Amino acid sequence: MRAVVVETYGPLEEAAVRDIPAPRPREGEVAIAVKAAGVNFPDILVMEGNYQVKPELPFTPGKEAAGVVTAVAPDVAGFHPGDRVAAQVEYGAYAQHMVVPACNVYALPDALGFDEAAALGLSYLTAHFALRERARIGAGEKMLVLGASGGVGLAAVQLGSAFGVTVIGGTRGEGPARIVVEAGADHVVELGKENLRDALCEDVRRVTDGYGVDVVIDPVGGEPFAAALRCLAWCGRLVTVGFASGTIPEVRANYLLVKNITVLGLQWSDYRDRRPDEVRTAQAEIFDFAVSGKLRPHISAALPLDKFADALSLLRAGEAEGKLVLHP
Ligand SMILES: NC(=O)c1ccc[n+]([C@@H]2O[C@H](COP(=O)([O-])OP(=O)(O)OC[C@H]3O[C@@H](n4cnc5c(N)ncnc54)[C@H](OP(=O)(O)O)[C@@H]3O)[C@@H](O)[C@H]2O)c1
Structure with missing residues (x-):
């Protein structure tokens, strides 16, 4: 699969899109084919090594995504291949596929598109x-x-x-x-x-x-x-x-x-890790508000994965209006 890979902490332009093996779900995990990944300011901090969490190198950045479930671990209940979902992770979303603990995966209402769902996360x-x-x-x-x-x-x-x-x-x-x-x-x-x-x-x-x-x-x-x-x-x-x-x-x-x-x-992110059920309830309320028209994410651009550095640079320069998403 194609994924953004950070091999050394430093300027985000040093990261690159590479072909790497798609991850497989282990115990408690769900595998997702990513349709849209949200771009966030903290992604820059993580890639440059200035964030409170420093992933082991090499790693794929990206804290949120929406997509389709492709596989679930045998011990996971409630999700099935083909389900439309969103997910919150510490890193790993700037990729065509990702694996996520099931507690951090949220079902998507039919009325929500993948871009909107990715933008309604973090x-x-x-x-x-x-x-x-x-x-x-x-x-x-x-x-x-x-x-x-x-x-x-x-x-x-x-x-x-x-x-x-x-x-x-x-x-x-x-x-x-x-x-x-x-x-x-x-x-x-x-x-x-x-x-x-x-x-x-x-x-x-x-x-x-x-x-x-x-x-x-x-x-x-x-x-x-x-x-x-x-x-x-x-x-x-x-x-x-x-x-x-x-x-x-x-x-x-x-x-x-x-x-x-x-x-x-x-x-x-502490709530994501410590109280995932509260996050699930909040995410469901946010999705409901979006479906009923009470809120609407302002998505200024959806860019291909190759343009990740452009997207992050726009964010850093304060030139991105609202939300940017990547299409892996
Ligand atoms: N605590 C958490 O769990 C958590 C979660 C997500 C994000 N964050 C943090 O929250 C911050 C904002 O994230 P974001 O995604 O909202 O970033 P963002 O989309 O880049 O927005 C930053 C906003 O801050 C404004 N701003 C910047 N410098 C300013 C200044 N000197 N005076 C007045 N306004 C200024 C910008 O206004 P202009 O357009 O006028 O520059 C812009 O509206 C980041 O530091 C991020 O790391 C924390």
């Missing part, structure tokens, strides 16, 4: 766990999403709307702002302003009649994190999801105390 699951598991957000609350036009951000905007939350999307520039409004945000605030610490607070207070927000979802870090912390209402929660700005912020504990604020971390 970003949406991360956003779902940030909103529900970590922030415990409820209908009627107000939420600010930083990096709202990015993968996780746009998913948080759409899921927040589906959950009945008032959503404020934080973006830079008019193009991203338009996408975020189309995705269902009630308001958009500009993150590219001078003196963001004061400006963001003013903008958020203006659109919330002085209230602020109950929840901040932050995949950006850096200056926007510090500014967003100041936008929280009494007993507000900020979920730190990532550091797309490149800067890891610090929190001053006195500020948390004064406003009864909680800052929470999210490492979504």
